[in-house]
Amino acid sequence: MSRPNLTIIVGPSASGKSTLLNQMKDLGYGTVVSYTTRPMRDGEVDGRDYRFVSVEKFKSHIYRGHITLERTFRIVTGEEYHYGVPVDDLRSAFRDNKHKAMILDPQGVRQLIRQGYSPYIVMVDAPLHELAHRAMKRNSDVSETLDRIAREDREFDQFRRDGLVDMYVSTVAPELRMAKDKISTMEYVDYSGIREGSSK
Numbered sequence: 001m002s003r004p005n006l007t008i009i010v011g012p013s014a015s016g017k018s019t020l021l022n023q024m025k026d027l028g029y030g031t032v033v034s035y036t037t038r039p040m041r042d043g044e045v046d047g048r049d050y051r052f053v054s055v056e057k058f059k060s061h062i063y064r065g066h067i068t069l070e071r072t073f074r075i076v077t078g079e080e081y082h083y084g085v086p087v088d089d090l091r092s093a094f095r096d097n098k099h100k101a102m103i104l105d106p107q108g109v110r111q112l113i114r115q116g117y118s119p120y121i122v123m124v125d126a127p128l129h130e131l132a133h134r135a136m137k138r139n140s141d142v143s144e145t146l147d148r149i150a151r152e153d154r155e156f157d158q159f160r161r162d163g164l165v166d167m168y169v170s171t172v173a174p175e176l177r178m179a180k181d182k183i184s185t186m187e188y189v190d191y192s193g194i195r196e197g198s199s200k
Contacts, residue, residue: 006032006093006117007101008109010159011124012152014134017103018049020124020169024101032089032102035067038081051086058082068115069108075144083108090117106159113164123165128153 007024011017025031036050037058046052053061061067067084074080085108093100094117104112112119126134128149135145159165 005097005099006090006119007099008112008119008121009101009103009124010106010109010121010156010165012126012131012156013148014131015124015126017124020122021101021103028099030093030098030100032085032093032100034102034104035061035084035086036081038083055082058084069104069111071105071107075148077144106155106164109159109164120166121164122167122169123156123160124169125156126170 007029009017009020009024021031033047033049033051035053035058037053037055038050040046040050040052044050058067062070062084066087068087068090070082070084072080072082083105085102085104092098093102109119109121132145132149135149
C-alpha cells in the first residue's frame with residue numbers, strides 16, 4: 001500500500017479545494033498547475049494557483065498538443081473561461097512516481113479516467129448555506145452566485161452517485177482541522193499510474 005501518484009481534489013465553488021491543496025503541499029505533495037483564461041482573483045499567484053494565459057495563448061497550447069482535459073465554462077454574463085491541464089505535467093505525475101495533487105471539476109475527472117488514468121479522488125464539501133456565504137464574499141452578483149450553486153449541487157450529486165469519490169473531506173470547522181490528518185494517512189493500491197480499460 002502507498003500514497004497515490006496523483007490525487008484529484010474536486011468540490012463545488014467555495015468548498016475549500018485550494019485550502020486542502022495547500023494542506024497537501026505541507027505534507028510534501030507536488031502540484032499540477034492548470035492553465036486558465038479567467039481573470040486572476042485577489043490573492044492568487046500566477047504559476048502557483050493557475051497558469052493565467054490569454055485565449056490566444058490557450059488555443060496555441062491546444063494546437064501544439066501541450067494541453068489536455070480542456071473545458072469551457074460560461075458565466076451568466078455570457079463570458080467564457082477556458083481551463084486545461086499541461087500534458088507533460090500530467091504524464092510526469094505518474095511516470096516519475098512522485099506524489100502530486102491537483103484540482104479538477106467533474107468533467108475533467110471523467111475525461112482523465114476515460115484516458116485510462118487511475119487517480120485517487122478526494123471530494124471536499126460543505127453545507128449549501130456555507131457555500132453560499134463563502135461564494136457571496138467572492139461575487140456580489142447574487143443571481144449568478146445562486147445559479148452556479150444550484151447547478152453545481154445537481155452536478156456533484158450525480159458525481160457522488162456515480163461512485164467516483166475515494167475520500168470525502170469537510171472544510172467546515174472543526175472538521176477542517178482534521179482534514180490534514182485524514183489526508184496524511186490515506187493509502188492506495190499503486191497501479192503505476194495507468195491501467196488498461198480503466199473504469200471507475
